[in-house]
Amino acid sequence: MSDVTQRRILVVETGAIMLPVEADAVAAVAKCFRALGDPTRLRLLAFLLNGEHTVAECVDHVGLSQGRVSMHLGYLSECGYMQVRRAWQVRLL
Structure with a gap:
């Protein structure tokens, strides 16, 4: 051998x-590794590992603005760490 x-x-x-x-x-792999290098994104990911949550619940959990949390969630979604689905007009993560 x-x-x-x-x-x-x-x-x-x-x-x-x-x-x-x-x-x-x-470059794509580096971007996804960077996603895990941010403390807020890691907190969100750990929160989402416990089950589905709305964006509002994520905002309450990390204490940041909705826009800032949505940006972090978008980054995690782009890298495939989470998925979004709609249920009764509510986005579940």
Whole structure:
């Protein structure tokens, strides 16, 4: 077995992430890692892991303006960390 194959197997066994080398893909991955680097977004993500919440509930939880919270939620949504659905004219996150 070659060194390259052994390294790939080792990476899979340790659970490490293989990153893409194309510039566009690297930029997208970096953006999603940056999303997790913001304390407010991490607080929102942890809150949403406990179940669905409205934007208003998220605003109450973090104590920021609705516009600021929506910006953070949009960033998390763009990176695929959360999804939005409507229920009776209410957006659930």
